[in-house]
Amino acid sequence: MIMMDISFKPIGVIETPYMDYAPYQPIEDDEGEFRIIVNSEYIEGLKTLRRFKYIYVLYFINKLKGKAEMTVKPSWLGAVAPSEGIGLFASRSPLRPNPIGLSIVRVKKIEDNIIYTSGLDVFDGTPLLDIKPYIKDLDSKNDANFGWLDDVKDKKHLLLHIKGIPHDY
């Protein structure tokens, strides 16, 4: 067992319209402006990033406090959740031992040190940890599956929730 303190510092901040509420996953076309402000010392590091359609955004989930429970029942699962709960690491719950958030968003434009993106599922003011390019052949796994989500009766409905697509049923 490794014992060490790992220390990071924000390299920027994420600005979103989400103040008191944030969706569980990115809502691609949500209203409002989503901007990643990278500290000016890192501006050169954004070179050629615009060429990518999608990027990974890693951030520190600092607004949600609470103990990470090892089994969770995501609230968006509602009544359809497996009754025994699912393992934390088989979930995307934000309450984790190391609260590192990971979202994939579309790059709209980059101006100086500001990246304008599609909907980003984080609270306004979230500290940015890293940005990585999402590379088609490396990151897009066509043979990926849905894991335990396959057990859920109305998966189609569930996916609307996961993807944050508005629907009225």
Next chain:
Amino acid sequence: MIMMDISFKPIGVIETPYMDYAPYQPIEDDEGEFRIIVNSEYIEGLKTLRRFKYIYVLYFINKLKGKAEMTVKPSWLGAVAPSEGIGLFASRSPLRPNPIGLSIVRVKKIEDNIIYTSGLDVFDGTPLLDIKPYIKDLDSKNDANFGWLDDVKDKKHLLLHIKGIPHDY
């Protein structure tokens, strides 16, 4: 600009056959055993994880020391790299302001607190930060692109390097 210290602790350790050398990206079927040992206090968090074909592994890149340069020329690009270099955040270089590694691997089996995976591109003894499920509809972007990699003349050859597929030309 946000100033804060963000502190994480390893939740486990990654064991690989890579002692002095590690590939640049996961080699799916590389020889040797790749194991993620999760600290025993988190064992319940692995429940239902086995149902996923792929997982994200987040880890602390602790073996590579050096300053993060804002433009990089990945060594595997060799002579075909854009001469002006690319932005660090448009690359997967391990030398980053916050050296958080992100790999997608296939789950082979899980026994107690040990996850056996396909090839993981990290040095033996790498501290584990988080595990997240890779969910098909959420993480597999069919319309993703190759960014600046499209500029590279022999992209097909390059992708063999990126994917770590052995080849002799």
